[in-house]
Every structure is written in structure tokens, then in C-alpha cells.
Amino acid sequence: MMRKPLLAVLLLGIVLSLGCASDEPSEGESDFKVGMVFDVGGKGDKSFNDSAYRGMLNAADDFGVEFTEFEPGQDADREVGLRKLAGAGYDMIIGVGFLFSDAIKKVARDYPDTKFACVDYDVRPGEELPPNLVGLRFREEEGSFLVGVLAAMHTETDRIGFVGGMDIPLIHKFEAGYIAGARHVTPGISITVVYAGTTPQAFADPAKGKELALLQYGRGVDVIYHASGSTGNGVIEAAREAGAYAIGVDSNQNYMAPGHVLTSMVKRVDNAVYKAIRDALEGTFEGGIEELGLAENGVGYALDKHNEDLITEEMTKAVEDVRAAIIAGEIEVPSS
Amino acid sequence: MSRFAKAVSVLSPVIAVAAALLVGGLVVMAIGESPLRVYSILFRGAFGSVDSLGYVVFNACPLIFTGLAVAFAFRAGLFNIGGEGQLYVGSFVCAWVGLKLGGVPAALAVPLLVLASAAGGAAWAAIPGFLKARFGVHEVINTIMLNFIAIGLTSYFVINVFKEPGQMTPQTAEIAASGQLPRLAGALQSVGIPLPAANPLNASILIALGAVWAAWFILNRTTLGYEIRAVGLNPSAAEYAGINVRRMLVVAMMISGAFAGLVATNEIMGFRYRYLDNFSAQIGFMGIAVALLGKNTPLGVLFAALLFGVLNTGALEVDVFTDVPRELILVLQAVTIILVVVANEVLTKKLREREAGAASQATEESA
Incomplete structure (x- = not known):
């Protein structure tokens, strides 16, 4: 089916690219690994998701943590993606957006040694969060x-x-x-x-x-x-x-x-994410709902x-x- | 069909997939990643563990239903683009009934919800079927428009009427526990297959396999299926033979819609246990590709859906653990479909030429 020259070029390309270094998740001096899963709109929205991403980047700069991030394609991928990160040994996993609320709670229960944070966590009245999950909410x-x-x-x-x-x-x-x-x-x-x-x-x-x-x-x-x-x-x-x-x-x-x-x-999602990562690193992480308003500098005007x-x-x-x-x-x- | 023809029809999707992987490899190279690394992550993500195999089947399950929906309608000469709308309506009806089933035993609740899902999809598909049969309006336009209507209506109801109180997430409360399908992890573990308990693979896959069999049985072993196929091959001839073509169009659309509606058994009854607004990531439209790749046969749909399950499952792994963007996987899937169509056309043409050649040779010899 394939013309031979094309095939040859392709094979050559594959062989050559084997030699190329591929981008592993950015390596830091610490072996603490953070995974971030984005909301609809994803990285590059210049708004909500980017604010969360900035928080993770700042933490990576300051503490040298290793990180990866992705945007789920379909709803079921939210839970699956969180599980994959937890299963791959990530120490802290952050879901960006309230759509993660149910999924992240389930996964947090299954991986009690991993820390989880969910931005805009959609809390049910009287609900108790697992001790390894912090729900970040903003006023x-x-x-x-x-x-x-x-x-x-x-x-x-x-x-x-x-x-x-x-x-x-x-x-x-x-x-x-x-x-x-x-x-x-x-x-x-x-x-x-x-x-x-x-x-x-x-x-x-x-x-x-x-x-x-x-x-x-x-x-x-x-x-x-x-x-x-x-x-x-x-x-x-x-x-x-x-x-x-x-x-x-x-x-x-x-x-x-x-x-x-x-x-x-x-909405200082970046600060909240940064703080959650720092708390997890320093062992001061506490599960539960965290409400951030003007008094906490969680929101403001620019x-x-x-x-x-x-x-x-x-x-x-x-x-x-x-x-x-x-x-x-x-x-x-x-x-x- | 000659043995050669059979071999071609089986091989053309395989060749197409291989070609798609090659082209996909070029795209990966173009963005500076190693194709071998990406593909090895992709296939490890799909086949690397019992867990990931469970996800492959779980992801394939809804595509089996929507693939069957498209394939079945196609056999009646109908192009059902409305799988997305039909699955939303089926799922919504399923959740709506499921919310009211508190206290009903599972032996009754499960069949009732399966029926509700199929009925919802069938009813939604009956509309374009009827419009086609009665007024001759083309089903492509109507099914597309009905997709918008279904998405809008279900959104409206979920957000304004059925949303779980006090919640941001546009979703209903959980359906009755008795209407939920069991996960398969426990059963598989007891026969020695170590599927982790968290794996979402559930009994809906058994319903999907049943649907594959049912589609095959209806099409090939019943008078109804014979009439549907006759209408699909040549409506005028079918009418001349005494088949009620209009009735067949409506019936075929309804059966097609019922298959699409059964997506609810996986998404609502087996996985999420609630209706989430806009949960389908184009499952209905992917069904078209699945049916195409599966050559519009039930068994073909099953294998095509599994292939897409592999791609989707592996794609997530690539997405999470490499810098290759998710968009690339979409490119790969689209390239696969295009190449399947091309390979199919080319090979069928070759086949026809060859058979025409053989036939003329045969007539010459007999003369």
C-alpha cells in the first residue's frame, strides 16, 4: 500500500526520534510529585484554570516539586485520570473545578496516603470530607x-x-x-x-x-x-x-x-493551590472545607x-x- | 462472496488501522515527540494491566450501543445522526424513572430501567422516522436538529427541575440503589481475574453483548430484519414485494434509537448512578465512526468499539503522562476513520474489477 520511499523516511524518522530526549515531567530536586487535572476550558483560558496552574508553577519554583497536568476529554476521564495519577504515585493531586467534587472524594477514599485538593468543591449540606481531601471554596x-x-x-x-x-x-x-x-x-x-x-x-x-x-x-x-x-x-x-x-x-x-x-x-486560586501544596509538603495539610474570602485574601480586585x-x-x-x-x-x- | 472478498472485508479495517498508526506517528514526530514512546505508552495504557483492560471494555461499552444504533438504521437505508440526542433522552428517562424507584426490588427495577432507557431512545428516534415515512423529510436534518433539542431540553430539566438541591453540579440525585447495575470487579475477582474494585466496568457490558446478538438476530433471523434489509437495499423493490416501507422506516429508526438509549445502562445504571448534564463526550457521533469501521454489521461494531476503547483508554494515559496533547488522539481517530473509508473504497473497487474479470473470463470459457 505504502510507497517505499515514504515508508523508509518514516522508519528513519522513528529511529531518529528514538534518540531524541523526550520531555519527562519537569524534574525538581524534591521527589514530591503534584498532578493537576483541569476544568472545561483547560490550561490557557487566561482565567480560572490558568490561575490554578500558576499556583502549581509557583510551588514548583519555590519547592522544586515535580508536576504533571492534563485536561480530561470526557466526564468519565475525570475520575479515571485522578486514579491514574494516584496509582502512579503522585503525592498530591489537584482537581480544578466543582465538576471534580464527586470523583475526587471517591478517589481520595481509595488512596488515603495521597493528598487531594479540589478547587470550588461542591459541598453537600452536612457532608464530611475524607481527611486527605481539602475543598477550596471562595467567597x-x-x-x-x-x-x-x-x-x-x-x-x-x-x-x-x-x-x-x-x-x-x-x-x-x-x-x-x-x-x-x-x-x-x-x-x-x-x-x-x-x-x-x-x-x-x-x-x-x-x-x-x-x-x-x-x-x-x-x-x-x-x-x-x-x-x-x-x-x-x-x-x-x-x-x-x-x-x-x-x-x-x-x-x-x-x-x-x-x-x-x-x-x-x-480569585486567588493560585494562592490557595500554592498553600495546599506547601501544607502537604510541610506536613501541615488538613482535610476539610477551606473558605477563602476578602479577610483571607482569597478574593480581591486588581x-x-x-x-x-x-x-x-x-x-x-x-x-x-x-x-x-x-x-x-x-x-x-x-x-x- | 469469494474467499478473497471475505479476506479483503476483514483485512481492510486492519490495514486502515495500521496506516492510521503510521500517519499518527508522523504527526507525533512533527510535534517533536517520539512515536515509539507515545505508542508504547498508549498501548501500555490500554493493555498494561487487568485494570486498564477493564477500562478498555468500559469505554467501549457505550460505543457498542451507539455503533449498533447507526449500523442498524443504516441497514434500512437510514442515516441516523441522532444517536447523541437519543442517548440523552434515553438516559434522562432512565434517571427520571430511577429516582422514583425507591423500595422496588432489583429484580424489577433493573429490567424496568433498561426498558425505560430503550423506550426513551426509541421514542426520540420515532420522530424523525415518522417525519421521513409520512412526509419524506430527510432523516439527517431531523436527527441533527433533534440532537440540539434533546441536549437543550435535558439541560433545562436537569438544571431547573431535577438538580440535586444545594449543589453546583448540574446533575440529579442518585437513582434508587436497586436500579444500579453491579460492578464486575467482585465477580471477576472470584474467578481469579484481579480487576481492582475501583474499576468502573459493570454489568452493562453484558447488556451490550446481548444487544449485539439481538441486532444480529433481528437482521438475519427474523422476517422483520429481512424486510428492513430489503427496504435498505431497494425501497421501490421492497414496496413492490408487498413490504410496508413506511412502517419499516419508523420501526428501524425506533430500534436504532433504542440501542442508542441503552447507553444509559452504562452511564447511568452502571457508572454514575445519576444524570449529569452533557455527560456524553460525543458518544453518539463516535457511533457513526464505529459503525463505519465495523462495516455496519453487529459483530463488526463490537470489534470497532473495542478498538476505540483501546484508543480512548490509551489516549488518557498519553494525555496524563506525556506532553502530547489530547487533540492529537482526536487527530489519530479521525485519520483512522478516513483511512478506513479510503481503504474500503479502494479494496472494494479492486475486488469488483477482479470479479468482473473473473466473470467475463468464465463467460468466455463457457461460450
Whole structure:
């Protein structure tokens, strides 16, 4: 079937490539191995997954741990992938996203000597976690409240917008905090809320995000906060195109369209992941649910050279006052 | 069929797979990895242990159902692209019934849920079947559109009506324990096969094997199957022979949909025990490839599904333990399918030429 020259070239190539060094998982001085399994959207979403990845990279830099990572193709692969990593002797395994909740709990029970962490763990009322599993949860509503304050102070039309990814309670927390924050500044402000979809794919659809954002900008909205993974890359793109403003999420996204990203609600998944790895290394790992809000620096807003011209001193002062008030419990932030 | 023809029809998928591996090797080389290393990880991932073999069969199981669905409809001359929608509806109905079965003994609950899965898929497939039979609307368009409708509707119901309270994850609560299929690890261990208890291989594979037999039996041993095949080969001739073609189209689509719906026995009854929104990673569409590779015969589907099970299982291993991206495995699978089609066409053409040659020779000799 094959023409002989092609076959020869192929065989030669295979033989040659045998000699090439192949990339093993990055070697460190420690023999501690960390495995990370990503959510929908995967590495490169510039948002949620990348934040988790950064936490692992930082830990690898500081402690010299060895790591690998992958993105499951189908749902069943989540559990299988976690098991493969555990079976291959990884010391700590991190599931990124609430979709891992059931799978990681099962696998954690079967591998009691391996440490597990799950970002955005979806806890059931009264549920007990195995002692080798930490569920990292964030009070996204608190950080969203702060960016809501900034949005309301920045808007000139008194119309702001929100683009959510998948229409689920987790994202409702972002929405609720944002709305409460904006109303805290301007009680009568108009807020348009729209979701990209009802499936996990809604977190990975930049074209849809752009379309939804342009629709809102066309109707007089001038600031849009997105909580939609890589779908939000489209929202930020739309802000640049429409000469309006977007608010980034999870990672600091200010750099993605300097001058058009008002700020970013940073969810410090990186810090949480870093800390979980450090705890596991130092033997201070504790299972259970860990809630991270403003007080724990688990969430916040991003201020850097890309948006310093957009955030006035008055805004900084107002938002810092609100932050202090939330931490002190003087402001109650709704989560739904 | 001559012995040569038989050999060709068996060998062409094998040749295609070999060619696909070669082409895949080129792709691996192009991204700077060693093909031998990647393939050895891939095959070790699939065949390296009893555990991984269990995963191969587990991953093949839903593809057997969707492959049968496509193959069966194809034999009636119907191109059922709607396996994805049918499996969602079948699975949803299965979970919905399963949630209500608390207290019902397993002897009753299991058959009931199997039936519910098949009925859900069959009902969804009946729609394009009916539209085709009654109005002559092409089933490809309708099955594709019904996929969107099924995905949207099931999402809506799971998120808004049946979601487990207080949970982020868009999934239902667990179905009744009596409706859950047993995992096979325990049984296999007792006969000396050391399948780890955590392996998700479950009794659904037995249902899948039963479905392979049933598809073969219906097609080859019943009047219904004869009529379905007759319609598939030549509807006009079938009608002339007194076969109710319209009825056959609907019946064939419904049986096809029932096979797709049975995916629920693996995904809902055997593995997850709940309906998770969007759980299928294109299992329905992969069924088309499986049927194609299996030459639209039930036994062929079984082997093709196992091959895809090997690729999927090994792919995960490659994904986890190398820098080769998952996309590459998708490329490999797509290349396999294309090469199967090409190999099939080329070999069939060769075969026809050869037989035509032999025939003309024979007529010359007899003259």
C-alpha cells in the first residue's frame, strides 16, 4: 500500500526520534510529585484554570516539586485520570473545578496516603470530607461586591452589565455580589444580566461572549463584568472594539486590553493551590472545607499599571472602605 | 462472496488501522515527540494491566450501543445522526424513572430501567422516522436538529427541575440503589481475574453483548430484519414485494434509537448512578465512526468499539503522562476513520474489477 520511499523516511524518522530526549515531567530536586487535572476550558483560558496552574508553577519554583497536568476529554476521564495519577504515585493531586467534587472524594477514599485538593468543591449540606481531601471554596461574592462598587462609580450612563458563563449557583454568587456592590453605590442603577449557556461549554465560547457583550454595549451599557472563563476573552475583546469597559475575572486580566479593562475580580486560586501544596509538603495539610474570602485574601480586585488611569483616588478610597466594612462584618454580602 | 472478498472485508479495517498508526506517528514526530514512546505508552495504557483492560471494555461499552444504533438504521437505508440526542433522552428517562424507584426490588427495577432507557431512545428516534415515512423529510436534518433539542431540553430539566438541591453540579440525585447495575470487579475477582474494585466496568457490558446478538438476530433471523434489509437495499423493490416501507422506516429508526438509549445502562445504571448534564463526550457521533469501521454489521461494531476503547483508554494515559496533547488522539481517530473509508473504497473497487474479470473470463470459457 505504502510507497517505499515514504515508508523508509518514516522508519528513519522513528529511529531518529528514538534518540531524541523526550520531555519527562519537569524534574525538581524534591521527589514530591503534584498532578493537576483541569476544568472545561483547560490550561490557557487566561482565567480560572490558568490561575490554578500558576499556583502549581509557583510551588514548583519555590519547592522544586515535580508536576504533571492534563485536561480530561470526557466526564468519565475525570475520575479515571485522578486514579491514574494516584496509582502512579503522585503525592498530591489537584482537581480544578466543582465538576471534580464527586470523583475526587471517591478517589481520595481509595488512596488515603495521597493528598487531594479540589478547587470550588461542591459541598453537600452536612457532608464530611475524607481527611486527605481539602475543598477550596471562595467567597466570590465579596470580591464581586468590590468590582460592583468600582463599576457603579465608573459608569457614565448608569447602566452596567454582567455576562455569566454557565447558569449555575456558583456563578450566581458573582452576579449577586456585583449587583449588591453596584446598588451600594447607586441604588437605582440599571444592571443587565445575561448568561452564555447552561452547559460547561458556556465557559469556553469567546465568540458567544463577544456577541453578548456587544449587544449590551450597543444598548448604552458601558461597563460589563464577566464571570465566564475563556468566554470572557470575547467580552474583553468587545470592550476594546466598542471603546467601553470590561471587568476581568479569576486571574488579573487587566493586561488583555489595557485601558479597557476597568479592573479584575481576582480569585486567588493560585494562592490557595500554592498553600495546599506547601501544607502537604510541610506536613501541615488538613482535610476539610477551606473558605477563602476578602479577610483571607482569597478574593480581591486588581490594580496595576494597565488600569491605574481608570481607577481614581476617590474610587480606591471608596472600595477600600467597603473592603474593611465587609471584613468587619458591617456590610453583608448576598451570595445568591 | 469469494474467499478473497471475505479476506479483503476483514483485512481492510486492519490495514486502515495500521496506516492510521503510521500517519499518527508522523504527526507525533512533527510535534517533536517520539512515536515509539507515545505508542508504547498508549498501548501500555490500554493493555498494561487487568485494570486498564477493564477500562478498555468500559469505554467501549457505550460505543457498542451507539455503533449498533447507526449500523442498524443504516441497514434500512437510514442515516441516523441522532444517536447523541437519543442517548440523552434515553438516559434522562432512565434517571427520571430511577429516582422514583425507591423500595422496588432489583429484580424489577433493573429490567424496568433498561426498558425505560430503550423506550426513551426509541421514542426520540420515532420522530424523525415518522417525519421521513409520512412526509419524506430527510432523516439527517431531523436527527441533527433533534440532537440540539434533546441536549437543550435535558439541560433545562436537569438544571431547573431535577438538580440535586444545594449543589453546583448540574446533575440529579442518585437513582434508587436497586436500579444500579453491579460492578464486575467482585465477580471477576472470584474467578481469579484481579480487576481492582475501583474499576468502573459493570454489568452493562453484558447488556451490550446481548444487544449485539439481538441486532444480529433481528437482521438475519427474523422476517422483520429481512424486510428492513430489503427496504435498505431497494425501497421501490421492497414496496413492490408487498413490504410496508413506511412502517419499516419508523420501526428501524425506533430500534436504532433504542440501542442508542441503552447507553444509559452504562452511564447511568452502571457508572454514575445519576444524570449529569452533557455527560456524553460525543458518544453518539463516535457511533457513526464505529459503525463505519465495523462495516455496519453487529459483530463488526463490537470489534470497532473495542478498538476505540483501546484508543480512548490509551489516549488518557498519553494525555496524563506525556506532553502530547489530547487533540492529537482526536487527530489519530479521525485519520483512522478516513483511512478506513479510503481503504474500503479502494479494496472494494479492486475486488469488483477482479470479479468482473473473473466473470467475463468464465463467460468466455463457457461460450
